Structure formats: C-alpha cells, structure tokens
Amino acid sequence: YTTSENGWTSNLIGYEWLRRIFIPNTSPSSSGYRLLVLDGHGSHIPIDFMWLCKVNKIHLLYLPPHASHLLQPLDLAPFSVLKSRYRNEIQALSALDDAAPIKKERFVVSYNKAREEALSDRVIRAGWRASGLCPYNPGLVLLSSQVTGRPVTPPPTSQASATLELLFTTPRSSQ
Numbered sequence: 001y002t003t004s005e006n007g008w009t010s011n012l013i014g015y016e017w018l019r020r021i022f023i024p025n026t027s028p029s030s031s032g033y034r035l036l037v038l039d040g041h042g043s044h045i046p047i048d049f050m051w052l053c054k055v056n057k058i059h060l061l062y063l064p065p066h067a068s069h070l071l072q073p074l075d076l077a078p079f080s081v082l083k084s085r086y087r088n089e090i091q092a093l094s095a096l097d098d099a100a101p102i103k104k105e106r107f108v109v110s111y112n113k114a115r116e117e118a119l120s121d122r123v124i125r126a127g128w129r130a131s132g133l134c135p136y137n138p139g140l141v142l143l144s145s146q147v148t149g150r151p152v153t154p155p156p157t158s159q160a161s162a163t164l165e166l167l168f169t170t171p172r173s174s175q
Contacts, residue, residue: 014043015052023056033057037133039068070131070141077127078119085114 004010026034036058038044044062053060063071070076089110132140141147 009041009043011043011046011049015046015049018049018052023052023058031057033059035059035061037061037063037073039063039072040065070144070146071133073124073127073131073133075127076130078123081123082114082118085117086111089114
C-alpha cells in the first residue's frame with residue numbers, strides 16, 4: 001500500500017508496484033511467460049517499466065482507449081460482485097445500528113467478507129470469459145450492445161439532410 005502527494009499514481013509508483021508486488025507474487029513455476037493486462041495510463045508506458053517486464057518475461061497487453069469497461073476482466077465480474085457484496089454487508093450493519101458510522105474496523109471486516117465471496121476462482125474466470133480474452137472470443141465484445149448500439153457521430157450525410165429537411169420545411173396547412 002502506498003500513497004502519493006496528490007492522490008494519483010505516478011511512474012515511480014507503477015514501477016515499484018511491478019518490481020515489489022507483481023513480479024515476486026506472480027512468478028511462474030516454470031520458465032514460462034506471464035501476461036499483464038493494462039489500460040493506457042501513463043504510468044504503464046515508461047521505457048523502464050516495459051524493460052523490466054521484458055527482462056522478467058512479462059507480456060504486456062494494452063487495452064484500447066475508452067474500451068476498458070468492455071475489456072477489463074476484473075471490472076466485468078469480480079469488482080461488480082465485490083461492490084454488491086460489500087453493499088449488502090453495510091446494509092446488514094445499518095439494520096443493527098443505523099447511526100453507526102463505518103469505522104476502519106467495520107470497513108475491514110465487511111470488506112474482507114465481501115472480498116472472500118467475490119474474488120473466487122469462479123468469479124474471476126467469469127470476468128475473463130465476459131471480456132472475450134480467455135477463451136479468446138473477440139466477437140463477444142465486438143457484437144456487444146455497447147459497441148453496436150451506439151449512434152454514429154456525426155450521422156451519415158443522407159440522415160443529416162433528411163433530419164434538416166424535416167425540421168426546416170414550411171408547413172402546407174394550418175395543422
């Protein structure tokens with residue numbers, strides 16, 4: 001756990017997380033490679049970060065901009081389940097004492113219980129399936145309503161001219 005002066009992560013924090021947390025805790029049992037899925041945050045792209053990954057046999061998979069809500073495995077299942085379970089824990093606490101604030105001890109106990117329920121193998125694997133990353137299924141995301149259901153901006157010219165014609169025509173009768 002660490003903090004920064006402004007509350008945001010930095011290149012140094014990203015590098016130190018990689019060096020002290022990710023690499024030692026994810027070492028493969030054989031001489032295989034690991035995969036690290038990243039968004040496009042600036043702390044994930046410095047050359048020293050990428051070099052440390054290369055040296056330690058870590059493949060980097062950068063998600064496209066503005067697509068993490070569709071592709072991040074943890075956002076698609078585990079974190080939503082975790083939030084739901086945590087809310088249930090807090091709601092159960094409020095039933096006992098509505099005026100009691102969520103103090104550190106209550107937070108840790110409630111969060112830990114929710115975490116144990118939500119961050120299971122089954123739920124984490126469901127997130128990977130939902131993202132289409134494992135098993136690999138790009139159609140799952142490409143055919144998602146969040147991708148296909150979006151309006152084209154700007155609208156095609158024929159649609160735009162039809163809309164303008166409809167808006168700016170002179171009425172032919174009083175009705």
